[in-house]
Amino acid sequence: xxxxxxxxxxxxxxxxxxxxxxxxxxxxxxxxxxxxxxxxxxxxxxxxxxxxxxxxxxxxxxxxxxxxxxxxxxxxxxxxxxxxxxxxxxxxxxxxxxxxxxxxxxxxxxxxxxxxxxxxxxxxxxxxxxxxxxxxxxxxxxxxxxxxxxxxxxxxxxxxxxxxxxxxxxxxxxxxxxxxxxxxxxxxxxxxxxxxxxxxxxxxxxxxxxxxxxxxx
Numbered sequence: 153x154x155x156x157x158x159x160x161x162x163x164x165x166x167x168x169x170x171x172x173x174x175x176x177x178x179x180x181x182x183x184x185x186x187x188x189x190x191x192x193x194x195x196x197x198x199x200x201x202x203x204x205x206x207x208x209x210x211x212x213x214x215x216x217x218x219x220x221x222x223x224x225x226x227x228x229x230x231x232x233x234x235x236x237x238x239x240x241x242x243x244x245x246x247x248x249x250x251x252x253x254x255x256x257x258x259x260x261x262x263x264x265x266x267x268x269x270x271x272x273x274x275x276x277x278x279x280x281x282x283x284x285x286x287x288x289x290x291x292x293x294x295x296x297x298x299x300x301x302x303x304x305x306x307x308x309x310x311x312x313x314x315x316x317x318x319x320x321x322x323x324x325x326x327x328x329x330x331x332x333x334x335x336x337x338x339x340x341x342x343x344x345x346x347x348x349x350x351x352x353x354x355x356x357x358x359x360x361x362x363x364x365x366x367x368x369x
Contacts, residue, residue, distance in 0.1 A: 176257065178256055179253035179256070179306060180254050184224065186256070187220060187224065189262060189263060192264075192266075193266045193294050194209045196296075198268075200212070200252075200292050202290070204238075227252045229251065232249040232250065235247065240354055241354075251272050252272075253271075254266055255302055268292055270306045273287075278318055278319075283351055286350065287322075288322045289324050293306075298332075304336045307324075308340055311364065321363050321367075323362070324361075324364065325362070327358070327359060328347065334360070343364070344362055345363050
């Protein structure tokens, strides 16, 4: 479950997966070899946080400069032992178990190998996600790599990691007008279950909740 070791990057089978033929993209566990490309993407304008944007990117640049090893360690936190998560309204909430993988092209030390980021979150006992966590999966693709099918493939690759951690129904949320993200989710079998209010910490913004079932047919 939450303590399971993730498979080596690129080992997941992609046969029949949505987006499998679109690019040689793979998911990698962030390491020192990948960090220069990731840092360069942050400096160029990428943010792993679609809500907090440039503020989150600057925070990460400062974390990398201060303690790169600690930053990388936080990318894999199966016990939710990291510091509280900062919310858009400036408050903080407890961290839950999670991991992050970077979408990658080329060799591990490729100067421009970083394509985007995808995160997986879950609860230790399989209980519902807390209200401040908008879904089990969140992803962001660097602007200069968008519209090439990378997010679709990355989501397909992260679903087996969710299954390994006992998640049987993957929740993913997006904005109603984010049609690109909606297509990514639907291409991976996502079923729209509701429109909802994201709550006070997100300024009561509107959202759509999708579910991808991982149970065998």
